Amino acid sequence: MLYPLSYEGVVICESLFSHNIRLILGLKNYLIITHSKNVTIMLMKIIFYSAILLIAFLGYRSYSATPNTPKLGTKAPDFNLPNATGEMVSLASLQNKWVVLYFYPKDDTPGCTKEACSFRDDMHKLEKLNAKVIGVSVDDGKSHADFAKKYSLPFPLLTDADGSVAKKYGALTNLGVTKIAKRYTFLIGPDGVLKKTYLSVDTSKHSQQIIDDLVALSETKTS
Numbered sequence: 001m002l003y004p005l006s007y008e009g010v011v012i013c014e015s016l017f018s019h020n021i022r023l024i025l026g027l028k029n030y031l032i033i034t035h036s037k038n039v040t041i042m043l044m045k046i047i048f049y050s051a052i053l054l055i056a057f058l059g060y061r062s063y064s065a066t067p068n069t070p071k072l073g074t075k076a077p078d079f080n081l082p083n084a085t086g087e088m089v090s091l092a093s094l095q096n097k098w099v100v101l102y103f104y105p106k107d108d109t110p111g112c113t114k115e116a117c118s119f120r121d122d123m124h125k126l127e128k129l130n131a132k133v134i135g136v137s138v139d140d141g142k143s144h145a146d147f148a149k150k151y152s153l154p155f156p157l158l159t160d161a162d163g164s165v166a167k168k169y170g171a172l173t174n175l176g177v178t179k180i181a182k183r184y185t186f187l188i189g190p191d192g193v194l195k196k197t198y199l200s201v202d203t204s205k206h207s208q209q210i211i212d213d214l215v216a217l218s219e220t221k222t223s
Helices: 007-064 110-121 123-128 141-151 164-168 206-222
Strands: 080-082 088-090 098-103 131-137 157-159 172-174 179-181 185-188 194-198
Touching (some): 080 157, 110 123, 110 206, 123 131, 131 179, 141 157, 185 206, 194 206
Antiparallel strands (some): 098 185, 185 194
């Protein structure tokens, strides 16, 4: 038997229909917004990983290139850089001393800390050999001051802000967006001549390696 649809029934049906339409439209908008967010996140990931790959490629190219370091037996490139307090330090001012000029990537990082503390602990041995230790990185004076204070470093840390000195020594890594110094060390004689170059540094043994070489060079000179 068929019953006539009441006015109230029509209203209820229309209400349910409108409600379902709103649900459908809401779901559609939700899917559009979610899709848009997912696309945005995906694009951000692509940009991020592309930047990482670019930096890695530039870093690899820089590290794999043949080091353009000064030749042994030639005058070491001069420098005039500020220490942590802003006082200028030059190679010329260190004449008549052995100079252990070491470049390092970053203050207060594990490898650089180990290397610096190793020089600190052996400072009395190095001073007996008439050697002066000089650290160089692109970090600013405040960073150097904090690093030196934290670990009681008794030698100057110089700021090579634009990496120009590191570049002279073939010790600059240029990643395009940033520059850092490579972990290279140069042993310069009292006459300003480059005696030894260290391009592969074991931070835990480097200081003792320098001491051994200084002793050997001193013995060669006196014999």
